[in-house]
Every structure is written in C-alpha cells, then in structure tokens.
Amino acid sequence: MRHGKYPLIVTFLVPPLLLYGIFVISPYLQAFQISTTDWLGYSAEADPVGLANFERLLDDGRVWNALKNNAWLLAVVPVLTIGLGLFFATMLAMGGRKGRAGVTGVRGTSVYRMVYFFPQVLSVVIIALLWREVYHPNSGLLNGALGAVGLPTPTWLGDPRTAFWCVLAVMVWSNVGFYVVLFGAAMSAIPRDIYEAVMLDGASRWTTLRKVTIPLLWDTVQVAWIYLAIAALDGFILIQQMTNGGPNFSSDVIGLRMYETAFGSENRFGYASAIGVVLFFLTLSVAVLALRAARRDRIEYS
Amino acid sequence: MNRRDILRRSAAAGLLATPAAGLLTGCATGGGGDQGDGGTYQGTKTEQNPLGVKEDAPLEVVIFNGGFGEEYAKAHEAMYTEKYPKATIKHSATQEINKTLQPRFVDGTPPDVVNNSGAGQIDFNGLVSQNAIADLGELLNAPSLDIPGKTVKDTLLPGAVEVGSYDGRFLVLNYTYTAYGIWHSTKLFSDRGWQYAKTWDEHIALCKQIKAAGIAPWTYAGKHPRYMSWPLISTAIKFGGPSVATAIDNLEPNAWKSDAMKAAADAWHQIVKDKYILEGSPGLDHVQSQTEWCQGKAAFISCGSWLESEQKKVTPAGFNMTIQPTPSLGGGDKLPFEAMRGTAGEPFMVPAKGKNIAGGLEYFRIMLSRKGAQDFTRKVSSLTVVAGSTEGVELPFGLSTVVKALDASGGDGFNWVYNNYYRKLERELVDAACGEFFSGRIGPAEFLDRCQQGADSIAQDSSIKKYKRAV
Numbered sequence: 075m076r077h078g079k080y081p082l083i084v085t086f087l088v089p090p091l092l093l094y095g096i097f098v099i100s101p102y103l104q105a106f107q108i109s110t111t112d113w114l115g116y117s118a119e120a121d122p123v124g125l126a127n128f129e130r131l132l133d134d135g136r137v138w139n140a141l142k143n144n145a146w147l148l149a150v151v152p153v154l155t156i157g158l159g160l161f162f163a164t165m166l167a168m169g170g171r172k173g174r175a176g177v178t179g180v181r182g183t184s185v186y187r188m189v190y191f192f193p194q195v196l197s198v199v200i201i202a203l204l205w206r207e208v209y210h211p212n213s214g215l216l217n218g219a220l221g222a223v224g225l226p227t228p229t230w231l232g233d234p235r236t237a238f239w240c241v242l243a244v245m246v247w248s249n250v251g252f253y254v255v256l257f258g259a260a261m262s263a264i265p266r267d268i269y270e271a272v273m274l275d276g277a278s279r280w281t282t283l284r285k286v287t288i289p290l291l292w293d294t295v296q297v298a299w300i301y302l303a304i305a306a307l308d309g310f311i312l313i314q315q316m317t318n319g320g321p322n323f324s325s326d327v328i329g330l331r332m333y334e335t336a337f338g339s340e341n342r343f344g345y346a347s348a349i350g351v352v353l354f355f356l357t358l359s360v361a362v363l364a365l366r367a368a369r370r371d372r373i374e375y376s
Numbered sequence: 377m378n379r380r381d382i383l384r385r386s387a388a389a390g391l392l393a394t395p396a397a398g399l400l401t402g403c404a405t406g407g408g409g410d411q412g413d414g415g416t417y418q419g420t421k422t423e424q425n426p427l428g429v430k431e432d433a434p435l436e437v438v439i440f441n442g443g444f445g446e447e448y449a450k451a452h453e454a455m456y457t458e459k460y461p462k463a464t465i466k467h468s469a470t471q472e473i474n475k476t477l478q479p480r481f482v483d484g485t486p487p488d489v490v491n492n493s494g495a496g497q498i499d500f501n502g503l504v505s506q507n508a509i510a511d512l513g514e515l516l517n518a519p520s521l522d523i524p525g526k527t528v529k530d531t532l533l534p535g536a537v538e539v540g541s542y543d544g545r546f547l548v549l550n551y552t553y554t555a556y557g558i559w560h561s562t563k564l565f566s567d568r569g570w571q572y573a574k575t576w577d578e579h580i581a582l583c584k585q586i587k588a589a590g591i592a593p594w595t596y597a598g599k600h601p602r603y604m605s606w607p608l609i610s611t612a613i614k615f616g617g618p619s620v621a622t623a624i625d626n627l628e629p630n631a632w633k634s635d636a637m638k639a640a641a642d643a644w645h646q647i648v649k650d651k652y653i654l655e656g657s658p659g660l661d662h663v664q665s666q667t668e669w670c671q672g673k674a675a676f677i678s679c680g681s682w683l684e685s686e687q688k689k690v691t692p693a694g695f696n697m698t699i700q701p702t703p704s705l706g707g708g709d710k711l712p713f714e715a716m717r718g719t720a721g722e723p724f725m726v727p728a729k730g731k732n733i734a735g736g737l738e739y740f741r742i743m744l745s746r747k748g749a750q751d752f753t754r755k756v757s758s759l760t761v762v763a764g765s766t767e768g769v770e771l772p773f774g775l776s777t778v779v780k781a782l783d784a785s786g787g788d789g790f791n792w793v794y795n796n797y798y799r800k801l802e803r804e805l806v807d808a809a810c811g812e813f814f815s816g817r818i819g820p821a822e823f824l825d826r827c828q829q830g831a832d833s834i835a836q837d838s839s840i841k842k843y844k845r846a847v
Contacts, residue, residue, distance in 0.1 A: 112839060116481040116498060117506040210664060211656025212673070232598040232659030232815065318599060321658065321815070322808045337474055339800035341502035342839075 102354075109347035116341065127348035137349065140319075140326040143238060144307055147245070147327070148360065152302035154246045156295060159253030162190060164283055166254070167261045168269070187258065190251035198248070202315030205244045206231070209316075234324035237317050241325055245312055249305070253298050260294040261287065300364045307357050328353055417732045426518040427737045432462035435735040436487035438477065440494045441469035443685060444722070444756040449491070451751050455742045456735075463735070472496040481508060486727035488736040492548075493722055499799050500548065500723070505841035509547045510726040515737045516546060521745035528744055535791050536720040536761040542797075542843050549740050550720030551752070553759040555681045555699060555778045555785075556606045557716050562696035562773075564591075564672060572700050574713045576611075576643050579703040583652040586675045592654035594647055595674035597662035601810035602802055604644075607678045608810075610702045610717050612640035613790050617710035621792040625845040627835040632828040639705055641813075641820035648816045658815040670695065680721075684774035685757055697774040699781050715788035716781055720761045797843045798834050805830025 109127055113120035131137055166179040166186055180186070193201060208215045209230040217227040230240045264287070272282050288295070310329030313319060319326035319334070328349065336346035417433035419425060435456065439449045446469035453465045466487075470476045474496045480486045486508075492498050503509050516529040516537065523531050533553055540548035560572060568589060573579040583593035596604045613620045616636025623631035631637075647653060654674045657665060663686075669677040670691050677683075684697055691697070701716040724743070726736035742748050749765035752758070757772050759765075759779065766779055782789070795802035809826035812818045818826070834840055 114502040114506050115478060116503055116508050118482050118484060119506070206661065206664075209659065211659040212654075212668065217656075227656075229598070229656045229659035229815075232656070234817075320599060320808065321601075321811045334804070337496065339499075339803040341474075341499040 105347045105350050105354075108344055109351045111344045112342075113344045113347075114341050115336070115343040120344065123344070127345045128352075130345065131348055131352065136323060136326065137328065137331055139323055140328045140331045143326060144309070144328050146238070147242060147306035147309055148303060150242060151245055151249070151306045152299055155249045155253055155302055156298055158246070158250045159257050159298070160283075160288070160291075160295075162186070162250065162254045163257035163261060164287065166258055168279070168282075187255065190254045192251060193248040194252050196248075198311040199315055201244065201248050202312050205240075206316055209240055231317050232321060234321045237321060238325035241309070241312055241316050244316070245305075245309060248312075249302065256294060256298065257291060260291050264290050296365070300361055303360045303364045304357055307353065307360060328356075416730070416734070418734060425738075427514060427734050427741065429460065429734045429738045430732070431460050433732045433735055434464045434466065435489070435732050435739060436466040436730075437468075437489040437739065438473070438487045438491065439467070439469040440473055440491045440497075441471050442494045443682060444758065448752045448755045451755070452739065452743050452748055455745075455748060456739055459738075459742070474498045481727065481729075484729045486730055488730040488732045489724060489726060489739050491722070491724050497723075500542075500796055501798060501841055501843075503725075504542045504547060504843075508728055510728045510730065510733050510736070512540070512546045512549060512726065512737065512740065515549075515740055518737075518741060521741050521748075523746055528741060531744060531746075531762055533718075533720070533761050533763050534787070534789065535718065538846070539720045539791065539793055539796065540723065541846070544846060547725065549724045549743075550722060551724055551743060551760055552720065552722040553718060553761050553782070554721040555716055555718045555782050556610065557678075557699040557701055557781060558607055559669075559677050559679055559683055559697050559699055559774075560675055561672070562698050563694050564675065570675075572698075573703050576646075576703045576705050580646055580650070580652075583647060583650070587652060591672065592674040593652040594676045595654040595657045595660070595665045595668050596678060596814060597660060597665045598658035598811065598815065599661040600807065601658075601814055602807040603662065603678050604814050605802070605806050605810050606680075606717065607702045608640050608644050609637075609792060610790075611643060611705060612636040613717075613792075614702065614709050614711040614713075614715055615639050615705045618790050621790060622845055624831070625792055625794045625797065627794075627798075627831050627842065629832075629835075630828060632831055633824050637824055638820070641824055643705060645813075645820045648814055653814065658811065681775065681778045682758070684772060698777045699774065701781065701785065711788050711790065714781075714784040714786075715790060716785045717791055718782050718785060718789045719791040719793075722758075793845060794831075798840065801830055801834050805833070 108120070110122055110124060111120035112123050112126075166183045168178065169180040196204075209217075211217055211227065211229040211232065214230075216230070221227050228236055231237050268286060268290075269282070272286055277285070308329050309327045310333065313325055313327050313330050314333065317325045319330050332346050332349040332353065334340070335342050335349060417430040419428050419430035419433070421428040435453075437449060437453060439446045446467075449469075450467060453467055457463060457465060471494060473490065473492055473494060476496075477486060477490065477498070492500075492503075516527065518528050520526045520528050520531050529537065536550060536553070537546050539550050540546055542548075564570075565572065570582060570585065573582045586593045609621070609624070612634070613636070616634060616639075620631075620634055620636045623634060654665075654668060657668075657674075660668065665674075666677060666679070666683065666687055667690050668674055670687055681699065684691075687697075701714055704713045724740065726733055726740070730736055743752070744760075744762055746762065746765060749760040749762035750769055752760055753766055753769050753771075757775055759775070759782075771779065806827050809818075809823050809830065812826070813820070813823035835842070
C-alpha cells in the first residue's frame with residue numbers, strides 16, 4: 075500500500091477540490107470583481123466604477139446602523155450562549171445531589187438533554203414563526219403569561235426598543251442546546267479520577283467548574299466561540315423572518331442589508347457585492363481575533 | 377495549540393463564512409457573453425394574425441406561483457395552442473422569480489412571458505433601465521381577440537396602460553385590477569346598527585362608538601405599516617386632487633409636505649392620538665392583523681382587494697366583508713367620497729431578449745380576450761383589467777362589493793405609481809415612517825418630513841433612473 079498511496083490520495087481529493095473551487099472559491103473572487111461595478115443584475119452589461127461602491131458604503135447610515143446591531147450580537151450572543159451552555163452541561167454532568175462520592179447529573183438528565191437539543195432539529199424559519207406567535211402582543215404565550223400575573227404587556231416585535239433584543243433572545247435560545255450537547259460530550263471525555271481527587275480535596279462545585287472543568291474544556295469553548303462569533307455576524311434568517319429589520323430599521327443586520335440591496339427593495343448587485351466583500355473581511359477578522367484571544371496552552375490527558 | 381489546529385480551524389471558519397457571501401454571486405456573470413442574439417421568430421402579419429406570430433415557434437411562459445396558483449395560466453396556454461396547434465408551450469411556475477430567472481437574463485436567454493410578481497419580484501426600475509423588457513405598444517393597437525370592432529387598448533379599464541408605462545412606453549401588462557380601501561364586516565355593522573361614515577368627523581365619532589362597545593376601531597400590520605400609507609395618501613388625493621399623487625410620483629420637492637398631505641396626516645393622527653388602534657397592532661404582521669380583524673377584535677383594516685381570498689381560511693361564515701373608500705375630509709374635497717384608488721396589478725412582461733416576442737404579445741392578447749379574462753376571474757376570484765369581464769361570473773361577497781365600489785368611483789378613480797418606479801421608497805422608507813407614525817412615536821409633521829427625506833434621497837441618487845408620470 076505504501077507506494078500506491080499518492081495516486082489514491084489525489085484521486086479522492088481532486089474532485090471535491092475542483093467542485094469547491096468552481097462553486098465556492100470562484101463566486102467569491104467574482105464577488106470582488108462585481109463589487110467594483112454598477113451591475114444591476116439582469117443584463118450582461120456592467121460598467122466598472124472602481125471603489126465608488128465602497129465610498130458609498132462609508133456614508134450609508136443604514137449600513138452603519140446594521141453594523142452596530144451586528145456588533146451588539148457579537149458582544150452578547152457568544153457570551154450568553156456559551157455561559158448558559160456551560161451551566162446546563164455542568165448541571166447535566168455533575169449537578170446531581172447524591173450524597174455519595176461520585177459525579178452524577180441532575181435527575182432526568184436524559185430528558186433535559188433531549189429538550190435542550192430540540193431547537194436544533196427545527197429549521198430556523200420554523201423557529202422564527204414559532205416565536206413570532208410567542209411574541210404576539212395580544213394572544214401570544216408571553217403576553218398571556220405576563221397579563222395573567224398583572225404585569226405590563228409590551229408589543230415586543232413592534233417596538234424599536236425591544237424588537238432587536240427579542241430576536242437576540244431567540245438566537246441564544248435556539249443555539250444553546252447544541253452547545254449543551256457539545257460541552258456535555260467534551261465533559262464526558264474528562265477522566266473521572268480527576269474529579270474524584272478534587273472532591274477528596276474538598277473543593278466546592280464552583281471551584282471545580284472554574285479550576286478543572288473549564289480549563290479542560292477550553293479547546294471546545296474556543297471552537298464554540300468562533301462559531302458563535304460568525305453566527306453573530308449573520309443572524310439574517312431570524313431577523314428577516316421575525317422583524318424584517320424593523321421597526322424603523324431598529325433590528326437591521328448587515329446580511330439583511332445585503333439581501334435587500336440585491337433581492338429586496340433594489341437590484342444593486344454591485345453595491346450588494348461591496349457589502350458582501352466587507353462582510354467577508356469582517357468575518358475573517360473576527361475569526362482570526364477570536365482564535366488569537368482564546369489562545370491557551372493545550373492540556374493533554376496522558 | 378499547534379499549527380495544524382490553526383489551519384484546520386481557520387478552514388472550518390472559512391467554510392462557515394461562505395454561504396452568506398456566496399449567496400450573492402452564485403449567479404455571477406460567467407464571462408458576460410450574450411448568447412441571445414439568434415434573432416427572434418417572426419411570422420407574416422395577416423388579419424387573423426396581426427402581431428405576426430410564427431405558427432410553429434415554441435413559447436415559454438414562467439408564472440409566479442403565489443395566491444393565484446398556476447392553473448389559470450395553463451388555461452390561457454391551452455387557448456394559445458388551440459389557435460396555433462403547431463406551437464409547443466413550455467410552462468413553469470416558481471415562487472422565486474428573481475433567483476430563478478436572473479442567470480437567464482444575464483445570459484440573454486430569458487423566457488418569452490414572465491409573470492414578475494411576489495416577494496421575489498425583479499425590481500422594474502432596474503429592468504427598464506437595463507432595457508430588458510420589450511415594448512408592448514403593438515399589442516395595444518392590435519384588434520381584440522373576441523370583442524369585435526375594438527383594439528386591445530379599447531377593452532382595458534382606465535389607468536391600466538399608465539401603470540405599466542415608463543417614459544411613455546408601455547412595457548408591463550398589469551393583468552389584475554385591484555381596489556384599495558377600508559374594509560369592514562357587514563354583519564358586525566348591521567348587528568350593532570353602525571353605518572360606515574362618509575366624512576372624517578363622522579368617522580372619528582363612529583370610532584368613539586365602536587371603542588365604547590369594547591371593540592378596537594382599527595388594526596394594521598405593524599410589520600408592514602405601508603398598508604396604512606394607502607388610506608392616508610388617498611385621503612390627501614381626495615382633498616387636493618390627483619396632482620397630489622403626480623407630485624409624489626415625480627419626486628417633486630416637498631411633494632410629501634403639500635397642504636393636502638398635511639391635512640391628511642393631521643386627520644389620521646387622530647386615530648393614533650385617541651387610541652382607536654387595537655392595542656399591540658405595531659407588533660403584528662399582515663396575516664396576524666387581518667386575523668384579529670376577522671375575529672372581530674377590530675372593526676376597520678386597510679387592504680387591497682386581495683384581502684378576501686387571502687383570508688378565506690379564517691373568515692367566519694356570514695362575515696361578509698365590504699370595501700369602502702376613505703372618508704372625505706370635508707366639503708372642500710376636490711374628489712367625491714366615492715372616489716377610490718384602483719390600479720392594475722400582477723405584472724406580466726415580455727423580456728426584450730426573448731426568442732418569441734410576437735408569441736409573447738399574442739399570449740397577452742389571449743389573456744386580454746373576454747374569454748381569457750372571464751376564465752381568470754372565475755378561477756382565482758380576482759378582477760382583471762378587461763372592462764366588463766365580470767359579467768356573468770358568480771363573485772364572492774367581498775369581490776362583488778369591490779366591483780360596486782369601483783363602478784361608483786368611475787372616472788374619479790385615482791392612482792399613484794411611485795411604488796412601481798422606486799420600489800425602495802415605498803417598501804423601505806415610507807414603510808419605516810408609517811411604522812413610527814401609526815405607533816404614535818412621531819407626529820404628523822415629522823412623519824411627512826421622513827417621507828420627504830426618503831423621496832429626496834431617491835431624487836438625489838444619480839444611480840437610480842427617474843421616470844416622469846405623464847398625467
């Protein structure tokens with residue numbers, strides 16, 4: 075098998091790379107080229123306009139407003155999701171109150187695991203639809219509950235002060251389950267005897283989590299961080315389906331700007347590509363920064 | 377972390393970042409070559425064939441598969457094949473007109489007939505400025521298929537040609553006829569002994585009465601607040617005359633701040649101020665708000681004549697929805713109470729680079745025949761732009777009130793087209809301003825300011841082609 079290795083590798087690698095090159099890399103490169111034209115999308119003619127689209131971007135208040143919201147998502151969604159994910163995963167792995175030595179989860183762990191994972195099996199569009207009804211100001215679940223105990227009932231998605239945060243909450247809600255499972259899987263790989271030793275030393279749960287579990291999970295947390303940071307720069311489907319950027323652009327995000335510019339209220343494919351190029355560089359920078367910021371020495375179990 | 381991990385992870389990150397930007401360029405200009413210059417099919421013009429259709433030329437029709445479905449189009453196609461048995465028709469239907477057809481427009485190989493509608497509608501401003509649509513002028517002057525002694529143009533309702541014209545060229549056939557007005561349930565009103573009010577003061581008094589009875593007078597779609605711009609602009613046009621609309625359509629300076637618009641915005645502000653709008657309406661989408669209305673939680677809603685078929689599944693029996701014009705502001709109105717906005721809608725076009733343009737025009741002539749129009753009305757319960765095509769067709773209750781209201785409106789009917797010329801102005805800018813205004817966050821003066829700013833931003837944008845409305 076030794077000398078036949080390379081032909082085999084090449085045979086299996088070339089077709090997917092070719093496909094990837096044609097369908098992913100080349101449209102990317104074309105996006106850069108299109109972003110320097112005034113192409114309107116429905117004819118083969120497009121005049122080069124140099125960097126005019128990017129100049130226009132700089133004074134486009136709507137784009138800045140959308141970016142501001144993405145910045146909020148970037149600041150809040152990963153922290154909340156990872157925090158909640160770690161909390162739930164810990165409770166499921168070692169939150170049990172059984173007095174004897176040993177590490178167990180809370181009662182009904184398997185049920186919780188399934189329930190938390192549930193949003194993952196639904197498509198995002200369905201999630202948006204469900205929550206639109208939950209947030210329904212008059213007959214929604216949320217206001218029904220608030221009204222029943224005599225609390226005020228805001229128009230969640232109809233108020234510029236709350237609409238964006240409502241969608242953000244749904245974003246966190248729909249993501250947490252996946253990270254609970256991810257962290258749970260990583261936790262089950264941590265050798266039991268470490269925990270037993272920690273327990274013998276009389277450490278509290280909090281200390282165990284902070285000093286033992288999280289450092290040992292750090293690799294996984296880091297990956298989660300990058301994934302969520304990229305998801306925070308997107309958020310397009312939820313926003314489009316739940317608020318369409320409204321009321322009065324208060325929940326607009328950059329992905330929606332791009333979509334509206336190309337397919338929604340205008341057909342400026344050149345300008346939309348410029349937004350796409352900016353988004354590309356943003357995502358790249360965020361991914362690199364997240365990798366850098368989360369760097370730590372790796373711990374190997376021997 | 378070692379080097380291999382970094383590589384592996386950045387690759388993963390790159391993969392994740394791909395879909396968003398790739399979305400735009402999945403259909404990018406592949407070399408930008410124009411393959412559509414193979415000429416078009418042309419037959420000889422005769423009395424029977426005034427448009428010169430080549431009898432055996434294939435015809436391709438793409439239909440938007442929305443509220444009307446696609447069956448009506450198959451019937452029109454059958455009429456075409458009956459006339460030209462040698463022609464084969466390729467029919468397809470999609471919900472995503474723009475994404476489906478964009479590559480073919482770029483290639484220069486578009487279909488012959490496109491029903492450019494729905495959420496994935498291609499922006500007409502862009503199509504016109506790229507010369508992508510064929511001129512339909514010849515169709516207007518052709519004799520009608522089954523109404524003797526009349527040209528196609530003579531058989532159309534007023535305004536049908538105007539709506540589809542850009543700089544005086546008739547490019548888009550808007551096939552349905554839509555009335556825009558204020559809807560209420562006849563049953564609710566007769567049960568309570570209420571009368572629809574003809575003047576604004578009476579309307580406010582009626583709202584007071586309705587509210588006292590424990591029902592919200594109004595509701596609207598907070599997610600698409602532009603629905604409320606329709607009655608507001610209508611009120612202004614009835615007060616100040618059709619020139620109010622022309623000024624808005626032509627992006628004239630301060631068109632949105634005219635006296636008529638001020639009077640209308642002040643009047644409509646009353647229902648916001650006095651809390652005559654169903655609590656929570658700003659948080660509803662159009663289906664949710666229409667459903668609240670059908671459930672009797674609100675008395676009035678603003679919508680076009682598609683409301684009845686859209687609400688078919690949730691409308692209680694005997695609800696009997698009725699459309700009415702907006703109330704007059706007072707005795708000084710330039711147009712009578714009966715005047716309402718009626719406009720042709722549901723656009724069809726023949727792409728300029730289609731292979732069988734004559735066939736496309738002929739297909740429209742079949743759609744606009746009495747037989748074709750009646751069949752459409754029967755199948756989808758919607759009016760067409762062909763005058764008198766509802767005769768002998770059994771109409772549902774709501775649609776019959778639309779026919780009556782349009783008859784009463786007659787020559788006083790009005791329309792505006794800025795939403796066709798500059799899609800973004802209505803869908804984004806006026807929409808956002810309406811949202812703030814009808815939720816009570818801004819007053820009438822600031823509302824008109826914002827609409828005006830939106831119009832000005834379009835007017836000052838040299839990259840958007842401008843159109844002038846003739847009338």
